[in-house]
Amino acid sequence: MIMNSSMTTSLVQAEAETGSHQFQILGYSLIKGIGIGKCIYSDVFSISGYEWVIQFYPDGYDAENKDFISFFLRLKCNVSTDVDVKAKYVFTILQQNGVPSNISCTSLVRIFKSASGTCFESWGFTQFEKRSEFEASECLKDDAFTVRCTISVVTKLQTTTPCSVTVPPSNLNQHLVRLLESENGADVTFVVKGESFKAHRCVLAARSSVFRAELFGCMKEKWTDTITIHDIE
Numbered sequence: 001m002i003m004n005s006s007m008t009t010s011l012v013q014a015e016a017e018t019g020s021h022q023f024q025i026l027g028y029s030l031i032k033g034i035g036i037g038k039c040i041y042s043d044v045f046s047i048s049g050y051e052w053v054i055q056f057y058p059d060g061y062d063a064e065n066k067d068f069i070s071f072f073l074r075l076k077c078n079v080s081t082d083v084d085v086k087a088k089y090v091f092t093i094l095q096q097n098g099v100p101s102n103i104s105c106t107s108l109v110r111i112f113k114s115a116s117g118t119c120f121e122s123w124g125f126t127q128f129e130k131r132s133e134f135e136a137s138e139c140l141k142d143d144a145f146t147v148r149c150t151i152s153v154v155t156k157l158q159t160t161t162p163c164s165v166t167v168p169p170s171n172l173n174q175h176l177v178r179l180l181e182s183e184n185g186a187d188v189t190f191v192v193k194g195e196s197f198k199a200h201r202c203v204l205a206a207r208s209s210v211f212r213a214e215l216f217g218c219m220k221e222k223w224t225d226t227i228t229i230h231d232i233e
Helices: 131-136 172-182 201-207 209-216
Strands: 005-009 012-026 045-047 050-057 068-075 085-094 100-106 110-113 122-130 144-159 163-167 188-192 195-199 226-229
Touching (some): 012 045, 050 144, 195 201
Parallel strands (some): 188 226
Antiparallel strands (some): 005 163, 012 144
């Protein structure tokens, strides 16, 4: 009986469009103290066709996080869309020379607006950095600092049509028969009752542990090209 088998494969490809916005805060000491849960907003900026806003909470997002500064990213919900707006974002405080500092947080992929119309106004970090540590850093100088928000919006998520590969039936046995009959590459001869049979050492060794020991082990037959078999027809 000949049996055919098949294997299918598929590929998921994701693409994203990335952009950044820098939000400079001047007069930090005057902004601090506006109250827990209150924020200031950046200008509206556009990335991948969507409008975004950065929210900065100098006194913490809520009472539980009052000792931290908080940053959130907000999607303007007047954007009309029938697909999920999926994005990941990174908030990074810049050093005075514009080089990114180690004060940074990276999100997972978040859904800001679902196809059902539900709008999650913002995602962010309630404990972005402890306020005391941020104020002691060199990133805050002359009562000013800059935060960069980098957004990667998932623009495409596509699964390719599966392709089928048919695996043909094995014909190894036919090849081995032709190899034996043609005697090509034969490297040992068995003599049985005066009749000679040419064979291949590697095939015999692969098929029989006895032949493997005889032809590749320490037995004397290892060094001869002709082996006489006694007491057998």
